[in-house]
Amino acid sequence: MNRKKLQKLTDSLTKNCKHFFRGFDKDNDGCISVTEWVYGLSVFLRGTLEEKMKYCFEVFDLNGDSFISKEEMFHMLKNSLLKQPSEEDPDEGIKDLVEITLKKMDHDHDGKLSFADYEQAVREETLLLEAFGPCLPDPKSQSEFEAQVFKDPNEFNEV
Numbered sequence: 001m002n003r004k005k006l007q008k009l010t011d012s013l014t015k016n017c018k019h020f021f022r023g024f025d026k027d028n029d030g031c032i033s034v035t036e037w038v039y040g041l042s043v044f045l046r047g048t049l050e051e052k053m054k055y056c057f058e059v060f061d062l063n064g065d066s067f068i069s070k071e072e073m074f075h076m077l078k079n080s081l082l083k084q085p086s087e088e089d090p091d092e093g094i095k096d097l098v099e100i101t102l103k104k105m106d107h108d109h110d111g112k113l114s115f116a117d118y119e120q121a122v123r124e125e126t127l128l129l130e131a132f133g134p135c136l137p138d139p140k141s142q143s144e145f146e147a148q149v150f151k152d153p154n155e156f157n158e159v
Contacts, residue, residue, distance in 0.1 A: 003030070019135060020044075023059045044137055045146065049122075052129060052136060057118050059135040068113040073098045073132060080133030101131060 024040035
């Protein structure tokens, strides 16, 4: 399945999830295999907290180095926050937010988030699961997707 077909099929499921493709494409070949598709959907639709944490962390780890750096946090927060008109530089507010986030989530104080840091922070406060932007479907989108896909199997094949 290529990116266009997957995007058309999952528009309702992923309308708020900007980077879901990276989380599904485990081998980074630019295509979603059937195995990657089924695994990704199982995480989206029925995943445990552990599976969702791993998925979100992989989405947030933009360069794939197994850490979420200050730069990655800045980039994601800048793209996910609404811009407010103000006199001060909006980038300064985002930099402050990155520092606050690090104080809350960087348990080993190395200036970046490992999966262990992220996992500990999310277990303490589950709202931090999507701390850097939405990457999981909301319950309404999930229900709409399931209704669409499981309504008529022939319709699913024609997408």
